[in-house]
Amino acid sequence: MYYKVCIALNYNFELKKMVLIDGKETSNQIKEEIAVEVTQIVASGNKAPHLAAVLVGEDGASQTYVNAKVKACEKVGFESTLVQMSSTTSETELLTKIDELNNSDVDGYIVQLPLPKHIDEHKVLLAIDPIKDVDGFHPENVGRMALGLPTYLPATPYGILMMLERYNIETEGKSCVVMGRSHIVGSPMSILMSRNTNPGNSTVTMVHSRTKNLKEITTQADILIVGIGKPEFVTADMVKEGATVIDVGIHRLPSELTRSGFKLFGDVKFDEVSEKCHAISPVPGGVGPMTIASLLKNTLIAAQRRE
Ligand code: L34
Numbered sequence: 001m002y003y004k005v006c007i008a009l010n011y012n013f014e015l016k017k018m019v020l021i022d023g024k025e026t027s028n029q030i031k032e033e034i035a036v037e038v039t040q041i042v043a044s045g046n047k048a049p050h051l052a053a054v055l056v057g058e059d060g061a062s063q064t065y066v067n068a069k070v071k072a073c074e075k076v077g078f079e080s081t082l083v084q085m086s087s088t089t090s091e092t093e094l095l096t097k098i099d100e101l102n103n104s105d106v107d108g109y110i111v112q113l114p115l116p117k118h119i120d121e122h123k124v125l126l127a128i129d130p131i132k133d134v135d136g137f138h139p140e141n142v143g144r145m146a147l148g149l150p151t152y153l154p155a156t157p158y159g160i161l162m163m164l165e166r167y168n169i170e171t172e173g174k175s176c177v178v179m180g181r182s183h184i185v186g187s188p189m190s191i192l193m194s195r196n197t198n199p200g201n202s203t204v205t206m207v208h209s210r211t212k213n214l215k216e217i218t219t220q221a222d223i224l225i226v227g228i229g230k231p232e233f234v235t236a237d238m239v240k241e242g243a244t245v246i247d248v249g250i251h252r253l254p255s256e257l258t259r260s261g262f263k264l265f266g267d268v269k270f271d272e273v274s275e276k277c278h279a280i281s282p283v284p285g286g287v288g289p290m291t292i293a294s295l296l297k298n299t300l301i302a303a304q305r306r307e
Contacts, residue, residue, distance in 0.1 A: 050078065176221060229267065
């Protein structure tokens with residue numbers, strides 16, 4: 001009798017075992033690997049990779065992300081430059097700064113998005129030298145990515161690919177549903193997951209705000225990648241049992257429960273969805289830190305091109 005109960009408990013435990021995709025831990029591993037390469041670059045008499053980040057305006061979240069990028073550079077031994085410009089910077093002033101960076105000795109740089117409304121984002125991204133475009137946002141690099149040619153992969157999708165790879169999530173022949181069609185997440189993610197690579201080779205469906213029968217589609221997903229910008233939008237009833245769920249959303253909502261006065265949420269209702277899935281990435285500590293690790297990887301590639 002006692003023996004039977006133990007088996008039952010064990011069986012239940014096995015059923016509930018869920019893999020937490022720890023982006024923070026994985027990004028730390030990647031940073032350690034990069035640091036080793038930097039040591040070798042410097043030991044062979046070359047300059048350490050140099051990343052610059054341009055931040056226009058005083059948006060609190062953007063400041064946090066850019067500061068985290070600069071800190072990550074220090075950690076791996078990169079040189080970094082933070083270019084802080086006021087929210088009243090004109091488009092021409094920003095384009096002049098970009099021209100300077102194109103002709104400077106930085107290996108790669110990014111212009112943190114979103115930009116203030118009066119600046120044309122497309123014009124700015126087009127002005128970045130594709131060789132230094134470590135975000136992979138220049139149309140030439142987006143085209144190269146779509147064609148499967150060597151290029152800088154956009155940091156967030158690249159980070160997600162590394163999460164899937166390092167957690168041995170099988171993607172070949174699987175059904176992958178990408179929620180959201182943004183230029184920096186959903187659109188490139190759907191292209192990368194359908195490529196003939198590993199991770200990749202998935203059967204990809206993209207859903208967005210105009211999709212009908214949303215739940216019917218999302219419940220088919222073996223891999224569900226969510227970047228729709230709506231806090232806790234994805235609930236357990238939208239997810240297939242045993243799926244892998246990657247949460248790309250990040251929202252700072254006011255909270256009385258924290259000392260800072262806000263709490264971070266993703267696009268997925270973590271507590272109920274995690275009960276159901278095989279693997280899930282949390283917010284915070286999931287995709288965010290991986291985005292930064294990917295940016296460092298791209299900057300390392302940029303520096304190696306220079307050697
Ligand atoms: N040009 N703009 C450009 N490149 C990017 O790659 C980005 N992105 C997105 C916004 N704009 C951009 C980022 O850097 C989002 N993003 C980003 C980067 C890091 C983190 C989140 C988003 C991150 O570190 N998140 C932490 C929590 C940080 C906090 O306290 O808010 C996390 O654990 O999720």
